[in-house]
Amino acid sequence: MSEQYVLETRNLVKEFKGFVAVDDVNLKIRKGHIHALIGPNGAGKTTVFNLLTKFLIPTRGQILFKGKDITPLKSAAIARRGIVRSFQISAVFPHMTALENIRVALQTAENNSYSFWKSGASLNKLNQRCMELLDSVGLAEFANTTTVELAYGRKRALELATTLAMEPELLLLDEPTQGMGGEDVDSVVELVRKAAQGRTVLMVEHNLSVVSKLCDRITVLAQGAVLTEGEYGEVSADPRVREVYMGTAKDKAPAEQEATQ
Template identity: 80%
Template sequence: MSSEFVLETRNLVKEFKGFTAVDDVNLKIQKGHIHALIGPNGAGKTTVFNLLTKFLIPTRGQILFKGEDITAMKSAAIARKGIIRSFQISAVFPHMTALENVRVALQRFEGNSFHFWTSEKTLNRLNDRAYQLLESVGLEAFADTVTVELSYGRKRALELATTLAMEPELVLLDEPTQGMGHEDVDRVVELIRQAAVGRTVLMVEHNLSVVSKLCDRITVLTRGAILTEGDYANVSQNPKVREAYMGSESAAVEGAH
């Protein structure tokens, strides 16, 4: 395998009691790219994500990270290797402040991850880095705000800060703009662009305008299989893609072009 590919799947298959949710998927995610997985509802996008992060075990096929076969690895081991997933639902502690959330993520490097009752002295050492991360996502003014009081878009920004605290090599973003208004979408697009510097990003995203602005390469799934792959200009003009999306989503393909 060429080292230019951070992540590769080979003939990936996932079956559920006779139903094939992921059908012979071969992905090649190039280092430094923002790569999107798109497709209509039920296309298998989230199932692929669950296979990559070991929330599901493949029925057949291989997953390679930087040339190493990680198919049999558990999700915690995958995370330690530098593959970090950000969920559809904001995955932050609602009753901690923004700063406290980022500090918990930074504890990974103290060798005491998930020891939530670590001394205040130890945690204070992490403050400088935590403030830097909050600043990087535009949340420096909200460091002491309890997370539950943040707007939805700012919660997603905080989630991105906690993801970056893990110093990932590959970031998996599961519908990062879902449920957002235009203003929040624009903010998150800019955050993803910043977060992608020096990293590789694989994202599932329904908003094709976001995909058109951000992504170097796009893989289109339908019925669990790859329909086509390419840059946005080529994918958006593909008649099979328009047919797969149909109706309003087909219009979204045109509108985002």
């Protein structure tokens, strides 16, 4: 594999009792790119993420990270290699403050999350880095706010900050703008753009306006298989993409359809 690719899958397959959820998927994620995985509901996008992070075990195929086969590794080992993901739903601790959430992530990154015998004061050394991460996602003023009190968009920003605390080389974002209004979506677009500096991002995203603004390359899945791949302009103009992604609106490109929703 060329060094220009951070992640590669080779003939990746996942079957569930005869149902093929991921069908011979070959991905090549270029270093430094923001790469989108799109497709209709049930196309297999989140299943691919679960395979990459070993929440699911592939039926067949290989996953390579920086040229090395990581298929046999477990989730924790993959995260330690530098592949870190977010989830469709917010995955922060609701009754901790924003700063405490970041501090937990930093403890995990330093492999001391189970040092129960240490005093809370011993963790204060992490506070400066916590504040830097909170500031990077526009949450510095909410450092001492209990997470449950944060607006939804800010919770998603906090989740991104906790993910960045793990210092990922490859960041997997699963529906980062799900459930957001226009203003929050614009904020998240800018956050993802900042988060992508110096790293590679693979994202599942339904909002095609977001994809068009952010992504260098797009892979379209349909029924578990790769339908096509390319830059947004060529993918959005592909009649096969219009058919599977837009249903009856075959005469509209995805960007046009997005504007009508």
